Amino acid sequence: MGEVNAGGALDRREVVKTLLDGRKDLLVVTGLGSPSYDVMAAGDHDNNYYLWAAMGSAAMVGLGLATAKPDHSVLVVTGDGEMLMGMGALATIATRRPANLTIAVLDNGHFGETGMQVSHAGMGVNLDKVAQSCGFGWTREIRDMAGVEDLRTRLASRDGVKLATIKVKAENPPRVLPPRDGVHVKNRFRAALGHASI
Amino acid sequence: MSDAGEGPSEQAGWRRDVFDILKAADVKHIVYVPDAGHSTAIRLATEDNTINSVVLTTEEEGIGYLAGAWLGGERGALLMQSSGVGNCINTLALQTCTRFPLLMVVTMRGDWAEFNGWQNPMGQATERALNLMGVLTWRADEPQDVAPLLRGAASMAFNGDSACALLLGQRLIGEKQWVK
Numbered sequence A: 001m002g003e004v005n006a007g008g009a010l011d012r013r014e015v016v017k018t019l020l021d022g023r024k025d026l027l028v029v030t031g032l033g034s035p036s037y038d039v040m041a042a043g044d045h046d047n048n049y050y051l052w053a054a055m056g057s058a059a060m061v062g063l064g065l066a067t068a069k070p071d072h073s074v075l076v077v078t079g080d081g082e083m084l085m086g087m088g089a090l091a092t093i094a095t096r097r098p099a100n101l102t103i104a105v106l107d108n109g110h111f112g113e114t115g116m117q118v119s120h121a122g123m124g125v126n127l128d129k130v131a132q133s134c135g136f137g138w139t140r141e142i143r144d145m146a147g148v149e150d151l152r153t154r155l156a157s158r159d160g161v162k163l164a165t166i167k168v169k170a171e172n173p174p175r176v177l178p179p180r181d182g183v184h185v186k187n188r189f190r191a192a193l194g195h196a197s198i
Numbered sequence B: 001m002s003d004a005g006e007g008p009s010e011q012a013g014w015r016r017d018v019f020d021i022l023k024a025a026d027v028k029h030i031v032y033v034p035d036a037g038h039s040t041a042i043r044l045a046t047e048d049n050t051i052n053s054v055v056l057t058t059e060e061e062g063i064g065y066l067a068g069a070w071l072g073g074e075r076g077a078l079l080m081q082s083s084g085v086g087n088c089i090n091t092l093a094l095q096t097c098t099r100f101p102l103l104m105v106v107t108m109r110g111d112w113a114e115f116n117g118w119q120n121p122m123g124q125a126t127e128r129a130l131n132l133m134g135v136l137t138w139r140a141d142e143p144q145d146v147a148p149l150l151r152g153a154a155s156m157a158f159n160g161d162s163a164c165a166l167l168l169g170q171r172l173i174g175e176k177q178w179v180k
Helices: A012-020 A034-041 A058-068 A080-085 A088-096 A127-134 A145-155 A182-192 B014-024 B036-047 B060-071 B082-088 B090-098 B117-132 B143-160
Strands: A027-030 A048-050 A074-079 A101-107 A138-142 A162-167 B027-032 B052-055 B075-081 B102-107 B136-140 B163-168
Touching: A012 A034, A012 A074, A012 A101, A012 A145, A027 A034, A027 A058, A034 A048, A034 A074, A034 A101, A048 A182, A058 A074, A058 A080, A058 A088, A058 A101, A058 B027, A058 B060, A074 A080, A080 A101, A080 A127, A088 A127, A088 B052, A088 B060, A101 A127, A101 A145, A127 A138, A127 A162, A138 A145, A145 A162, A182 B060, A182 B090, B014 B027, B014 B036, B014 B143, B027 B036, B027 B060, B036 B052, B036 B075, B036 B102, B060 B075, B060 B082, B060 B090, B060 B102, B075 B082, B082 B090, B082 B102, B082 B117, B090 B163, B102 B143, B117 B136, B117 B163, B136 B143, B143 B163
Parallel strands: A027 A048, A027 A074, A074 A101, A101 A162, A138 A162, B027 B052, B027 B075, B075 B102, B102 B163, B136 B163
Antiparallel strands: none
């Protein structure tokens, strides 16, 4: 705590592309802002659910989905600012211990969408340590691509709730915008899982 | 199921009705920030192994959770006190923009015979705040109204992909005893 620890050296687009490589039936929830663009840049998919608002909610959407779909792996891809707004969710998730849920926090230590102001993570708050303290079974701070590859192999294991902070560069790659029609994305996602619209 | 700790009013009546209606509506997830008025429903949910009962650190977590559960094909409900409605306002956009059944049961404070005036600002704004965000609302102040109003709210939430809230008035719940 207290030291400046703003982001890291990894390329967020390369990180997300690597995590989603060979994804099969992985279900993906994205936090608003850059993580949504990163997941879209890796390729739109029926099993993607992109948030454009409700900052702080990505991890909880992941928890509800993981609880309803225990036979699927669920990956939440979000940023440090989005996770910080819903940090209490880490306590709630830890009490539920969803074995099939992984949260990947793309931590650039900044609020990238609003002008790159330094975030709490950039000032030394370690979200992986928060998750560990809450009781997550597996937590890591990842600073190299070998760590990202290791995380990817763990997504399918469904052997305990996981959170990794992945230290990425504080930069905004060109935006790749996912669909903004939330009803469409929701119905597409549900249809891919065999659930009819009302 | 044990009756230990249950008063006569818990074995029947509106407190029990809340749980029974949610169960009959095929709710698989009851997510909540505790309130005394919800204690029977919370206890019954916790004892029911077909229902995921999830305690939240703040009420808006429940909106994200229920959006996710619905993506996975399952129904839920959010139980909270009126003060928690204030915490939910921005997150209600998730329901408006994606349309999913969001059923909420809200126990009122700052509504009638309130001892703690700090509850009044949010309590007095609760229903209008929900309406401003597009939530359909009903109020129950009599025990016999709880079951039909909650059944109706559940029906409109799950058949209409709507956000629906039943407010349980402070006259229904009873005055909180501050000095015993």
